[in-house]
Amino acid sequence: MALAQIDYNDTIFPISYVLHNLKIHNPRGVLVFLHGWGSNKELMKLAFEKSFEDYVHLYIDLPGFGASTNEQILHTCDYANIIKSFLSYIRTHLSGLDSQEFIMVGHSFGGKVATLLAKEQLILLSSAGIVTPKSLKVRAKILLAKLCKKLGIRASFLRSQDAHNLNEAMYQTFKNVVNEDFSQSFKQCRAQAHIFWGKDDSATPLSSGEKIASLLPHSRFFVLEGDHYFFLKQATHIQALYQGTAQQGV
Structure with missing residues (x-):
């Protein structure tokens, strides 16, 4: 585990992170894993560290979770700006990654942050962002x-x-x-989006995934077995589906 000190709005945010697969030759990109609300990088690492072997993995504790402390009131856009600065820090301090594509992978709340940051490729796992009736x-x-x-x-x-x-x-x-209603943000995202959802998800219902898929201009939608944490046991399946569609183009 490492810690970066990121300056944002005159406040220092300590960002805890883990890099995995750094020694592989000619990686296909850097997967940036953003966890959901109340979770941490360890959960994402547990799920994905044995998959996507041709990619460098970057696991991050978002501010206020895991080992990334926070005492500031934030909005989702602040999280995106902090992580954007953090990724610039990574590119600067690890020259081997400066030319790599950073592929955003976001679960639940992390999906909203990932959507704001994605450029070429985006992987959403039961993303938050659609307001459902209470x-x-x-x-x-x-x-x-x-x-x-x-x-x-x-x-x-x-x-x-x-x-x-x-x-x-x-x-x-x-x-x-x-x-937050993230409908407009989904509409404005131009990345190729690969959306994965647990069919029995009760935290972010399947209808939310279908809505997100209809809003993102370039997307493929996959319904898998499981609940909100369906990806914990299906990382290799997600890898196969992602690589199949990424090669074809969305």
């Missing part, structure tokens, strides 16, 4: 939380599971990003 139970919790706030009552027990154990800055960040 259940009656969730709407009731939101109303109760707002009432408690007006009354000055701390009601942390009403927080979403994804917001548990967050510092105040990260909790405010969570509120900034959780209900």
